[in-house]
Ligand SMILES: Cc1cc2nc3c(=O)[nH]c(=O)nc-3n(C[C@H](O)[C@H](O)[C@H](O)COP(=O)(O)OP(=O)(O)OC[C@H]3O[C@@H](n4cnc5c(N)ncnc54)[C@H](O)[C@@H]3O)c2cc1C
């Protein structure tokens with residue numbers, strides 16, 4: 001066992017876990033934060049994206065131990081009480097989800113991309129979301145939502 | 155994943171010691187190749203030694219003639235470095251095209267080069283730009299480093315510390331990505347360097363290689379037209395579900411021409 005401590009959505013947490021525990025397992029199984037999804041076992045789908053020290057990463061492809069001491073934000077950490085984050089609101093307004101399985105990862109990637117790039121073009125959004133796969137929407141409304149979310153985040 | 159012990163050393167010496175003391179230890183950097191491999195249970199190391207806490211593996215330095223990149227530098231940092239973009243734009247572009255944003259936020263140049271996946275991007279930069287690999291034991295010239303599919307000149311326990319790229323007169327990199335994984339189906343780094351024209355082709359064959367016939371043609375005239383009619387033998391190409399050997403051989407010509415145009 002190895003001790004892992006980190007700040008998740010503003011709260012300090014500490015657990016003894018097996019070293020092979022992935023960050024996504026730590027979040028879902030040890031902390032009960034099931035908003036972060038697992039959609040593949042090949043590190044390709046992006047359903048599991050969270051922020052570690054402000055950068056979006058695939059939480060299925062980083063050990064919890066590698067994130068020891070980090071600041072982690074998951075989809076549960078975006079809203080402010082009952083007020084959705086502007087990017088969440090933009091996804092709802094623009095019909096950017098159907099089944100919603102990809103949505104947590106999509107939104108975490110989108111927020112990271114807008115943080116680095118406050119005025120993303122359509123081309124930039126499509127390039128930056130290459131690591132997030134959606135089986136439902138055809139992406140078009142996701143791109144529109146990210147553009148609207150970027151404006152709303154200003 | 156099978157069980158393993160996890161260590162996070164803060165110096166190269168400590169990392170070497172931990173590896174030497176492990177039954178079957180392995181280094182992990184960004185984990186973007188190793189963790190998917192472990193998840194598939196394709197490897198079962200007894201110990202993982204995380205290189206992420208070693209300060210001397212981090213950072214980018216540009217001086218008069220070269221760009222030096224620490225082995226632990228993430229692809230996204232290279233892609234967004236204004237210094238790299240100014241000194242060797244083709245290198246920044248290459249880094250920005252690796253995988254996706256999340257892979258670039260974790261994956262490192264050292265991990266990519268140690269792995270030497272035939273479909274990886276960085277090997278083309280190292281071979282095409284005539285870079286030097288610095289390890290904790292020695293320096294290795296690009297021409298001596300890549301030995302075959304997933305094979306390099308690295309010895310057991312040898313750690314890549316940094317990679318030094320001499321700044322070329324001009325260089326261009328173009329890849330034809332696999333649309334699902336973004337890995338390279340065929341890529342080309344074409345560069346005019348102090349030691350002559352270099353053309354490195356990745357993705358196409360089991361290991362990155364220099365296309366000597368193209369280099370000779372470009373030395374006479376640095377233009378896309380100079381590559382007209384130069385054939386690549388399909389027998390030397392990879393043949394898999396993504397592309398046949400014949401298709402890859404054809405793409406080598408197309409992509410190399412685009413890389414010449416990108417070099418300007
Ligand atoms: C979905 C996806 C898409 C990808 N697409 C691309 C792509 O388009 N192009 C591309 O080039 N790559 C791609 N990759 C791979 C990615 O670039 C990896 O980051 C890279 O191959 C390995 O770097 P890493 O730091 O993650 O290494 P790790 O996975 O941590 O390690 C890989 C190997 O290198 C060894 N190692 C690591 N650092 C050192 C060091 N300093 N010295 C000695 N040995 C070391 C490790 O022991 C291990 O054997 C992709 C990966 C994923 C998951």
Ligand code: FES
Pocket residue numbers: 037038039040041042043044045046047048049058059060061
């Ligand atoms: S679960 Fe698919 S990339 Fe992480």
Ligand code: FES
Pocket residue numbers: 096097098099100101102103133134135136137
């Ligand atoms: S909304 Fe169903 S996968 Fe994206």
